[in-house]
Amino acid sequence: MPVPQPALAEPELTEAKGGDVDYEAFYRSGVGPLRRLAFARTGDWAFAEDLAQDALADAFRQWERISAYEDPLGWARRAVLNRSASRWRRIASETRAMARLGARGGDDGAVEPDLGDPELWVAIRSLPRRQQEVVLLLWFEDLSVDEVAHVIGCGGETVRTHWRRARTRLAEALGEIDDDIADGGAR
């Protein structure tokens, strides 16, 4: 798995608008939420870091363009979700193969954060991709419906529909009664 190399030098902070200062600010504000989002999606903290770093490195390479977006972090969220969708499938199959061989993945010493309620997270990760993305962005990242729609590239009504269906599926999977089927986080 290609991992972006860390910086060889600190980015130079200047007083000029744009340029390094903008990217640095974007990086600092984005790396935590992106890694968290990737972790929620994949359940693998080290892999989540790769995903976040990949997205940020891509953002850097295209910064001239991405910085002009209304919501660069939305772009990066989209990148993380796309990467986790395509690459997680491969990682998951590799993990299953290693399990069959009785091997374990490398341990980088990182402490895996605790998301709590593993049953709920299994259910969330079992949702169809779009529903899962809406749950993560709308509920956990606390984005608005419009923001979620922008990130995943659909209309607001579609976001609400995914949210509604995701709740129904989660309730069924967990044997819960969804007693609050109003839009919840769907603002």
Place this chain on the structure above:
Amino acid sequence: MTLDDRLRAARTSYRLIGVDETTRPAVPPGGARSPRRVVLLLAAVVVVVVAGFVLWNDSSPEDTVQVVGPPELPRVEDLTEAQRAHLVDDASQAPAPVNPDIQLDPAGPYADGQRIAVTAPTSMYVDFVNGSRPQLCSVVRVGTGTAGLVSCDPLDHDPSDVSHDVTEPFVSVRVRLDRRVLTPVGERDCGDDEVRCYLVVDDGGGSFHASERLHFVGDLAAPEIALRAEPAAEAGSFVLRPEGLTVDPSWLAMRAEHPERADGLAAFWVSICSFGLGERATAFNGEALWEADYSGQGWSQPLLGSDCGGLGVAPITIDPDAPDAPIEVTITGELLGRTWIDCRKRTCFAQITRTTDVDVDPEFTGSSGEVVAAAVIPMDAATPLAPRPSMRILELSPHRQGDHITVEVRDLPDHIQTSIGVCHVDQPFNCLYSGARPNGSDRVTFTLHDRVQGCGLDDCYLQLGNLGKGSPPPATVALPIVASG
């Protein structure tokens, strides 16, 4: 424990992680290039490339601008000023440099409506996932010389149609190719020798890359839905005459079961759009918030495709119970899309989008949309248009936090009600809007609140609320601030 309880607890845990990242950004030696503040394709108005247009209609009157009958080459001298805006010298050239790295699968020739895969190198920073869309561009030869007319329209695609494995240096998207294209001189057929069509991708930064010319074979089916635009008596007015327009069954089912929801989800909507980009709007204190620099792209015509907008035209409605009824439309001013659109100077068209795939559940109504018809609109170059909206602060500057200020707004169209935002030049998308909502030419008074903290003499401004995502603000005014006391 209910589902909500569990979700709330999980959200609490979720928000406690990953908030203290200290990893350094991956910035290579040499640092980043300065970003350009270019507004990209954010407005998602055009949904699906035209599925059915009028092509042959014997009853079409002479004064309609829609080209009917077997295509005849228009003469350069007969073109309107707005059509001439799309002229190029050499109709045999692609509208952007042909790049052999733009791959089409399968290779042509194509049948009308065929779905194909467009593949572009990611090194070109083509980003089909987050904004770039392939455009279908046409070059229509005019007259007997070498001149041509260029127009482009983005092809819509479902995000699930994008294939991007980050380990591969290419990104692909599947699109539908329709032979009928709307051009500044009406509908044309990409299968015609005099109409050269290409797929064009842009990297979002002003560089465009064209595929090889698209060739088509087979028959062109007669369109099921037609749209004509005829001049009306009043300057700037025209009548849209749809034929064969039908409401999607899913919308009718929704209205039958949930009539109250039909109020919030129209069966159709009509957009007014221009071919090519017009003038970029709004600078602040001499600094472009919305940059208009197309230089260096090696191409004289702006080629970012169609741009749809509002402001200078009131919302247009189609009666779902009489969808073929004529609709009179009046353009009263410039439109505001991603740019200011002056339909006197660039060719504009009306397009009808039909609401489809209406999906009703107890709480929400989901839907999709497809463009079903479009027609070039007649617009006389001498049509008087209202001035753009403007605003000014009546009190002398500078101002202080807590001050009351009165803002005079002029020439806001009657159908627009908007708000006034306080913005910082470094955060032009993060304005705080006052509750005051001016109408027409109006004066509104409000208090300068906390948002002006951090503002100095030259870094904050007021703006009228944006009319849509990706649109520049229709008017701004500087807001010099000095510290209180």
